[in-house]
Amino acid sequence: xxxxxxxxxxxxxxxxxxxxxxxxxxxxxxxxxxxxxxxxxxxxxxxxxxxxxxxxxxxxxxxxxxxxxxxxxxxxxxxxxxxxxxxxxxxxxxxxxxxxxxxxxxxxxxxxxxxxxxxxxxxxxxxxxxxxxxxxxxxxxxxxxxxxxxxxxxxxxxxxxxxxxxxxxxxxxxxxxxxxxxxxxxxxxxxxxxxxxxx
Amino acid sequence: xxxxxxxxxxxxxxxxxxxxxxxxxxxxxxxxxxxxxxxxxxxxxxxxxxxxxxxxxxxxxxxxxxxxxxxxxxxxxxxxxxxxxxxxxxxxxxxxxxxxxxxxxxxxxxxxxxxxxxxxxxxxxxxxxxxxxxxxxxxxxxxxxxxxxxxxxxxxxxxxxxxxxxxxxxxxxxxxxxxxxxxxxxxxxxxx
Numbered sequence: 277x278x279x280x281x282x283x284x285x286x287x288x289x290x291x292x293x294x295x296x297x298x299x300x301x302x303x304x305x306x307x308x309x310x311x312x313x314x315x316x317x318x319x320x321x322x323x324x325x326x327x328x329x330x331x332x333x334x335x336x337x338x339x340x341x342x343x344x345x346x347x348x349x350x351x352x353x354x355x356x357x358x359x360x361x362x363x364x365x366x367x368x369x370x371x372x373x374x375x376x377x378x379x380x381x382x383x384x385x386x387x388x389x390x391x392x393x394x395x396x397x398x399x400x401x402x403x404x405x406x407x408x409x410x411x412x413x414x415x416x417x418x419x420x421x422x423x424x425x426x427x428x429x430x431x432x433x434x435x436x437x438x439x440x441x442x443x444x445x446x447x448x449x450x451x452x453x454x455x456x457x458x459x460x461x462x463x464x465x466x467x468x469x470x471x472x473x474x475x
Numbered sequence: 476x477x478x479x480x481x482x483x484x485x486x487x488x489x490x491x492x493x494x495x496x497x498x499x500x501x502x503x504x505x506x507x508x509x510x511x512x513x514x515x516x517x518x519x520x521x522x523x524x525x526x527x528x529x530x531x532x533x534x535x536x537x538x539x540x541x542x543x544x545x546x547x548x549x550x551x552x553x554x555x556x557x558x559x560x561x562x563x564x565x566x567x568x569x570x571x572x573x574x575x576x577x578x579x580x581x582x583x584x585x586x587x588x589x590x591x592x593x594x595x596x597x598x599x600x601x602x603x604x605x606x607x608x609x610x611x612x613x614x615x616x617x618x619x620x621x622x623x624x625x626x627x628x629x630x631x632x633x634x635x636x637x638x639x640x641x642x643x644x645x646x647x648x649x650x651x652x653x654x655x656x657x658x659x660x661x662x663x664x665x666x667x
Contacts, residue, residue, distance in 0.1 A: 320615050379545075382541050382545070446533075450537045453537070453541065454537065454540065454541055454626065457541040457544060457545055458544060458622050458623065458626060460545055460548070461544045461545050461547065461548035461622045462548070462618055462619055462622055464545075464548040464549060464551070464552050465548050465551050465552060465555070465605075465614075465618035465622070466614075466615060466618060467552065468551065468552035468553075468555040468556055468605065469555060469614045469615070469618070471556060472555050472556055472557075474555070474614045475614065475615065
């Protein structure tokens with residue numbers, strides 16, 4: 277947990293500002309990686325869909341992240357492939373999945389969560405690369421985005437799992453369910469903001 | 476318990492800090508966070524939800540504070556999108572009266588009924604928050620702010636509602652319900 281926290285902090289300290297995914301071309305390799313990483317960490321729909329989905333997964337099974345990981349990874353690749361065809365309105369799909377994930381977490385749903393991990397990966401990756409052609413975005417930037425997405429998913433699942441295992445009281449699961457419901461509520465508000473043109 | 480009550484009192488009496496409010500992420504979060512807190516009509520209803528949930532016991536104690544923010548977000552979305560909802564302020568004031576009376580009279584409703592009632596009132600509260608989104612505020616931070624503030628107010632109500640577990644504590648909780656209903660009535664009649 278300490279190593280994960282240190283890795284997260286160093287990642288956060290090294291991120292560059294993402295300006296509505298207008299990726300800077302010509303940046304050096306490290307700059308490309310950190311730019312992609314920064315997009316994952318600073319895009320609210322991406323963060324929301326991952327937190328909501330992986331809290332839900334950890335609520336269903338505190339050891340569920342390793343089983344969900346292949347589906348998340350497959351979703352990342354799938355999202356990167358379809359991103360060129362997705363206009364910026366694809367963010368609505370991401371927020372819809374975040375809303376659904378939050379509701380499932382509030383209900384402590386246990387079935388079909390592999391599909392949730394897949395959809396979270398697809399929508400997160402798709403949102404990060406939306407509107408850019410496949411060859412336009414450097415590989416290292418895509419890699420940075422992928423690592424950022426994996427990190428948020430892993431930390432969300434780990435925090436949920438750690439809370440449930442260290443504090444095995446009914447209130448712990450309730451607090452996580454409340455957190456999931458807040459993710460759903462915030463997602464709903466963001467959907468309204470997107471429809472209104474405020475985002 | 477004494478320390479918790481002292482902390483809650485200090486939090487309620489704390490004066491707001493107005494540095495850099497109104498703009499950007501920080502300003503948006505503060506705007507959203509303080510929107511329910513600075514409106515006593517919002518505060519009493521949200522605390523009442525927590526009180527009533529604590530009074531009804533498990534699972535209402537956590538289902539009601541989950542239902543309210545979720546349905547409130549629906550109302551908030553309607554407010555942001557400009558969908559008209561009649562009698563918003565009346566609905567908000569009435570929520571204080573009704574929820575306060577439910578606590579004061581120790582009404583034990585079935586869970587489904589409680590959830591629907593709380594949900595109906597949540598729409599009005601959410602619509603007011605959404606409609607009053609300040610133009611300078613960061614909308615995402617605003618949304619996050621008022622959802623979190625709502626949840627914390629429910630938590631305060633639940634905390635106070637745990638007094639039902641101590642001898643004669645139930646009367647304190649019911650008295651709080653009376654107070655909430657009175658405040659709601661003042662807003663309903665235009666006295667506040």
